[in-house]
Amino acid sequence: MNPTFRRWLLRAVIAIPVAVFVVWACADDAKLFLRTLLNGVTLASLYFVVASGFTLVFGLMRNVNLAHGSLFLLGAYIGWVVGDVTGSWLVAVVAGFLVSALAGLLLQVAVFRHMPGQDLRQTMFTIGLSIVIADLLLWGFGGEIYQFDPPGIIFGRTPMPFIKAYPTYRLVMLATAIVIGVLLWWFLNRTRVGMMIRAGVDDRAMLAAAGTNVQMVFAITFAIGAGLAGFGGVVGGTALSIAPGEDTRYLLASLEVVIVGGMGSIPGAALGALLIGLAEQFGLAYAPTYGVVFTFVIMVLVLAFRPQGLMGKRG
Amino acid sequence: MSAAHWRRAMNAGAAAVANPVAHVAGATPAGHPVSGGWGIRRRIAAIRPRHLIGLAALLLYPWIATPFFTFQIGGQSLALGLIALSLTFLAGSGGMVSLAQMTVAGIAAYVVAIFGFSAADHISLGWPWWLAASMAVVIATIAATFIGWLSVRTEGIYTIMITLAIGVAFQYLCVQNYSLFNGFQGFQKVEAPVAFGVNWHDATPFYYLALFCALGGYWLVQYVLRAPFGLALQGVRDNPRRMNSLGFDVVAHRVAAYTLAGFLAAVGGVLLVWYDGLVTPGTVGTGALIKILIIAVLGGMRHPLGAFIGAVIYVLLQNFAIDLLGNDYRERFNTVIGGVFLVIVLFSPDGMLGWWVQLRTRFAARRGPGAETRRLPQQQGR
Secondary structure, eight states: OOHHHHHHHHHHHHHHHHHHHHHHHHHHHHHHHHHHHHHHHHHHHHHHHHHHHHHHHHHHHOOOOTTHHHHHHHHHHHHHHHHHHHOOHHHHHHHHHHHHHHHHHHHHHHTGGGSTTOHHHHHHHHHHHHHHHHHHHHHHHTTOOBOOOOOGGGTSEEEETTTEEEEHHHHHHHHHHHHHHHHHHHHHHHSHHHHHHHHHHHOHHHHHHTTOOHHHHHHHHHHHHHHHHHHHHHHHHHHSOBOTTHHHHHHHHHHHHHHHHOTTOHHHHHHHHHHHHHHHHHHHHHOGGGHHHHHHHHHHHHHHHOTTOSSOOOO | OOHHHHHHHHHHHHHHHHOHHHHHHHSSOTTOOSSOOOOHHHHHHHOOHHHHHHHHHHHHHHHHSOHHIIIIIIIHHHHHHHHHHHHHIIIIIHOOOOTTHHHHHHHHHHHHHHHSOOSOTTTOOOOOHHHHHHHHHHHHHHHHHHHHHHHTTSOTHHHHHHHHHHHHHHHHHHHHOOSSSOTTTOBOOOOOOEETTEETTSHHHHHHHHHHHHHHHHHHHHHHHHSHHHHHHHHHHHOHHHHHHTTOOHHHHHHHHHHHHHHHHHHHHHHHHHHHSOBOGGGGSHHHHHHHHHHHHHHOSSSTHHHHHHHHHHHHHHHHHHHHHOGGGTTTHHHHHHHHHHHHHHHOTTHHHHHHHHHHHHHHHHHOTTSSOOOOOOOOOO
């Protein structure tokens, strides 16, 4: 078959049912549709923040950090404690980022540096770590649900056309994710360290041969990646809540986002997060008991037709 | 054929690179033909006293042990070991670390509950136990093949991610779906059948049933590893590109490995649901998926025996860690098992079997050079 024709056929196969659904949903209940759309996009923004750290670490170090969810939860809990003590939500956000970044830095310097090139062993180590961290956090904070207390200015409701009002905080979260995305883009494309990271993603050995201190680059990347997880912990914990088990949820989301979007690609993480977030929210709203199947189907389709992910490079 | 022979035959090539001494010891696999076959005499000749002692110990175990040790420790270890064996086979021989083996076992468990009897009788169909159990094995094996077909599109480190995502997605499906999986509660009172005048939920019968399945699985894996398919699979693990140029269908071999491993995990899943008497989303939760990985890594993935050794250690820890820790810390089992796992990953990538081989190497080196001085090849994810 003609490749151009095939590509268009594939696009049509995806686009037509989606268009039909959008038309039907708008005609059926436009308010529900718009609300779900906003929920999906704002959830996607949270997924993007968490998954971008995951994909950054993976892209550079080939380290599938399965403790990423635990770093998320660690940042969230510590952020909550700091917020409780200082009474400032912004300080809590900063603390969440810093604590997780520090934990990530420690991991990289103390452990992963000593097992270079052993991807599988590193991954297994993160699995063991996630068990221990989850259990210790359960020990320290118990099974209760914690909620943050953000400043009132971002916690009300914003009037919106069609749907009357929408929680301001979720819109703030969306804006935050966009800012983070732009910052990451700027960092990776316009700064010296960012260029080193990108070079490392493409060819680690060559970067080392060119005289760069690869360990330094690794440490910085791991700190940023882990920090984003902790940041997402506080920001996401404010929108929803934090409780034991959330680590698995965000780990799964990160995995799906990265599998769909392509491993190691920030734009891929954005696209994957959008798809997964929308699929999850629309699934929840329109087919509650099979909601999780939608995200799974997206993952299966991507794996079947584009195993390297939508934005991934062919390895 | 004994474990040592098998390992020698398998490691001859790889060990030659790792250790020049091993080349002398290992390059002559004592004239063992690599193809399978039913050479009865060769088979009997390969039986060593330690095999007979081991078998006798396993058979006599319920007569010595208390029902608690027979059922909770023995039976559970064998069922979990069988599921871990499927992972050991996939990871050790195929180079594919799949976290979804417990998902396959869980699917089998759910099918037993859905087709057989359970407390949720508006869903359970009430088919006879043998039909439900065989349906479970068939459906779970098909599911495993599908999971394999999806996962083999990616390699090495990616496999862990994809199988974990599949496993967790299945758990969320079980939690959310009430019409088929009965949601959060799952299925209670899925009892082991009373067949041939024996209640298979009693300690000793269940132990023998699990032992029969475990020995069968162990034999099957040992047999397949020496069959042309198993050898080709190990070739695919070590160098897929070369095997591809030699005309082997790499993807087909990998998917077939998933199918075989899925069959083992499915049998283990049926045993597990009969052991537990229930199946809930927790059966296939992240903790359970990782439990199987921990068991496989604890024991060592180099040899099928590792899965069962790991299972015994895990089950013993699970039951007696509380006594070790004291009452104040009885909830902290996960920290203990996670810590043990970390220690194993950090200090002995080949698990308990790796330690055993190291010990033996040291011992043999003292006796004389060349006797048993082979190292396990370091095969890390690529």
